[in-house]
Amino acid sequence: MSEYYRLSSGIEGLDEVLEGGFPSGQAYLARGGPGCGKTTLGWHFLTNNLKDDTPRLFITLGESMTQLKRNGAALGFPVEAVEVLDLSPNADFFVQNQGYDIFAAAQVEQDPLTERIVEQVSGLKPQRVFIDSMTQLRYLSTDTYQFRRRVVGFLRFLLHQGATVLFTSESSQEAPDEDLQFISDGIITLGMHREGRNIEVSKLRGSRFRKGPHAMRIYDRGLVVYPHLVAREDSVAPTPTRLCPSGIPEIDEMLNGGIETGTVTIISGPSGVGKTTVGLQFIKEAAGRGDRSVVYLFEEAVDTLLNRCEGINIPVRAMVERGTLSVIKIDPLVYSPDEFSHRVRLEVEKAGARIIMIDSVLGYKLSFQEDDLIRNIHTLCQYLKAQGVTTLLTNAIQSITGDFKVTELGVSYLADNIIFLRYLEIRGQMRRAIGVLKKRLSDFEKTLREFEISRYGIKVGRPLTQLRGILSGVPEFIKSHENEP
Numbered sequence: 001m002s003e004y005y006r007l008s009s010g011i012e013g014l015d016e017v018l019e020g021g022f023p024s025g026q027a028y029l030a031r032g033g034p035g036c037g038k039t040t041l042g043w044h045f046l047t048n049n050l051k052d053d054t055p056r057l058f059i060t061l062g063e064s065m066t067q068l069k070r071n072g073a074a075l076g077f078p079v080e081a082v083e084v085l086d087l088s089p090n091a092d093f094f095v096q097n098q099g100y101d102i103f104a105a106a107q108v109e110q111d112p113l114t115e116r117i118v119e120q121v122s123g124l125k126p127q128r129v130f131i132d133s134m135t136q137l138r139y140l141s142t143d144t145y146q147f148r149r150r151v152v153g154f155l156r157f158l159l160h161q162g163a164t165v166l167f168t169s170e171s172s173q174e175a176p177d178e179d180l181q182f183i184s185d186g187i188i189t190l191g192m193h194r195e196g197r198n199i200e201v202s203k204l205r206g207s208r209f210r211k212g213p214h215a216m217r218i219y220d221r222g223l224v225v226y227p228h229l230v231a232r233e234d235s236v237a238p239t240p241t242r243l244c245p246s247g248i249p250e251i252d253e254m255l256n257g258g259i260e261t262g263t264v265t266i267i268s269g270p271s272g273v274g275k276t277t278v279g280l281q282f283i284k285e286a287a288g289r290g291d292r293s294v295v296y297l298f299e300e301a302v303d304t305l306l307n308r309c310e311g312i313n314i315p316v317r318a319m320v321e322r323g324t325l326s327v328i329k330i331d332p333l334v335y336s337p338d339e340f341s342h343r344v345r346l347e348v349e350k351a352g353a354r355i356i357m358i359d360s361v362l363g364y365k366l367s368f369q370e371d372d373l374i375r376n377i378h379t380l381c382q383y384l385k386a387q388g389v390t391t392l393l394t395n396a397i398q399s400i401t402g403d404f405k406v407t408e409l410g411v412s413y414l415a416d417n418i419i420f421l422r423y424l425e426i427r428g429q430m431r432r433a434i435g436v437l438k439k440r441l442s443d444f445e446k447t448l449r450e451f452e453i454s455r456y457g458i459k460v461g462r463p464l465t466q467l468r469g470i471l472s473g474v475p476e477f478i479k480s481h482e483n484e485p
Helices: 012-017 038-047 065-074 091-096 105-110 112-124 135-139 144-160 178-183 249-254 275-288 302-310 316-322 337-349 361-368 373-386
Strands: 027-031 056-060 083-086 128-132 164-169 186-193 196-204 214-219 222-226 264-270 293-297 325-329 355-359 390-397 417-426 429-439 449-454 457-463
Touching (some): 012 196, 012 222, 027 144, 038 056, 038 065, 038 186, 038 222, 056 112, 135 144, 144 164, 144 178, 222 337, 264 275, 293 302, 302 325, 316 325
Parallel strands (some): 128 164, 264 390, 264 417
Antiparallel strands (some): 214 222
């Protein structure tokens, strides 16, 4: 094995944050309050890739071996494959009022517990060592200087034996762990907040890493990390190779043939005007070409959408049954933005989705209680473009008529294409119009057309060239020159 290599953390999402895993032969600190998942992280680290048959050692300075193995087994870890060195105080410690010392540099051989460590490590030669927790040494030291010497000696001994070490601290305001942070080669902080759990790498000596915090959950089989997406500078969107038409001749004529693959399209308009329907029309046409799509619903229920589409000649249910479309309801406050992005990535990278539709941007913001909406939507769209995926974003505006607005959330700059829908009042009737405001990669029709949704599907009329004031929602007819006096 080469001198430099990486050891997997045992957690796929965390390995991504670590750019492949822990650089070997170094010591890493996992810090956080009680219940944050530090010991679970240690079990992941120790039990990963057991097929390589390298020894692993769990050194416990606080919790007993019996408790550790019971809790680890409950999470499904193969605890019997790991050697456990139990240095926690037992009942005799309190009865006999005895103390112990670890690594007083000149008298290591004289300390019984030190001898146990030296004997265990020298005989086992573990490649991975997990120490839980180093904070216990602080309570057994007379001062900060002695504590630091013990920790440094402890870690140097383990590293000299060829181990990669992960150790924990129980950080708090009363017992800060800045000294351990300076000593370590890497720092991983696990936290719990009102919004949920997260994990952050703030130091990884000699290696790049993805800055956090990143969402994390503890399931009945351990930890799962959801790295947040990063709009990498070296990510270049592929040049669009073909058009994605809607299948409605008039809309495609307005778009100069359709929208290009791998672009971002915002479909904007007030509630009920037909934004979702227009998006699904593009997906219907894509399904006919064999492209797979995913629609994320943040407001409407799946059954409601399926039933509604059956009444307007868009066979969403049939597309779902054939596997060319997935319709997924995202319930409020269930996911974090990082978890949602992870779901999108799986659909793109594992299931081959070529069109992603988010319905709607406002629902996205409210479902995640997202304060940094622009950054998260921007990063997600940049990732999808880099993957050559076509993105459809529906955007609701509050005003039914009145002054024209594309979006009230400031996301219009993300769009390569903007399709907008309007309500119109014509001769006392409420009508709809559709238009194209922006198309980055080609020319487009500058007029508006009347737009109708019926049981036969979408119907689009001729350009409304004899009306003015359409964008105000109260259009007026223009007199033709032949009829002028």
